[in-house]
Every structure is written in C-alpha cells, then in structure tokens.
Amino acid sequence: MKKFLMVCIGIGLGIIALSSLGNLIGLVISVIVAYFSLKQFLKSDSLGGKIVWAIIGLMGVSATFANLPALAGVLAIYLLYVGYKHWKKEEKPAKASKDPFTNFDQQWNEIQGKFK
Numbered sequence: 001m002k003k004f005l006m007v008c009i010g011i012g013l014g015i016i017a018l019s020s021l022g023n024l025i026g027l028v029i030s031v032i033v034a035y036f037s038l039k040q041f042l043k044s045d046s047l048g049g050k051i052v053w054a055i056i057g058l059m060g061v062s063a064t065f066a067n068l069p070a071l072a073g074v075l076a077i078y079l080l081y082v083g084y085k086h087w088k089k090e091e092k093p094a095k096a097s098k099d100p101f102t103n104f105d106q107q108w109n110e111i112q113g114k115f116k
Contacts, residue, residue: 013076020073027067034060
C-alpha cells in the first residue's frame with residue numbers, strides 16, 4: 001500500500017512538473033535577460049545606454065514575476081528526485097542475519113563448495 005501511494009504521488013508530481021514546463025522555460029529566459037541587462041547596465045557609460053538597459057531589465061524582471069508559477073514545477077521536480085532516492089534506498093536488500101535457518105541455502109552452498 002505504501003508503494004502504491006508513492007507511485008500515485010509520483011504520478012501527480014510528474015504531471016505538475018510537465019504542466020509547468022513552459023513556465024520553467026520562460027522563467028529561465030527571463031532571468032537570463034534580466035541578468036544580462038544588469039551586467040550591460042553596469043558596463044554602460046552613457047545615459048541613453050543606461051536607460052535602454054534599465055527598460056530591458058525591467059521587462060526581464062516583470063517577465064520573471066509572470067513566470068513564478070514555475071516554482072511549483074521546480075518543487076515538484078525536487079520532490080520527485082527525493083522520492084526516487086528514497087525508493088532506491090528502500091529496495092536495497094537487508095544484510096544477511098547470522099541465523100543459520102534464514103540463510104540455509106547460502107550456507108549449504110558454502111559447505112558444498114568446500115568439499116569439491
């Protein structure tokens with residue numbers, strides 16, 4: 001039942017991540033535009049150049065705010081990653097106990113290997 005619940009949650013998170021893929025792309029592009037315009041604004045010496053880069057930067061920042069729903073997609077992708085790691089950790093076999101009755105086959109093979 002626990003694995004079924006984890007699979008259902010994973011499917012839901014996958015749907016959220018895929019549905020916000022467009023916003024994620026828009027967020028990345030708008031952050032790049034805002035960063036590039038800030039760098040060019042700081043490099044510019046003329047007043048006209050600073051005004052142009054400031055306007056471009058404001059457009060980039062406003063586009064960034066418009067794409068903030070992409071944070072839900074980022075969170076969904078992170079939760080999928082953590083869930084995947086937890087799933088893989090859960091599937092590792094436990095260490096063999098020292099009880100001879102639980103490891104009978106393994107011990108029998110060891111005994112047969114010694115006499116060959």
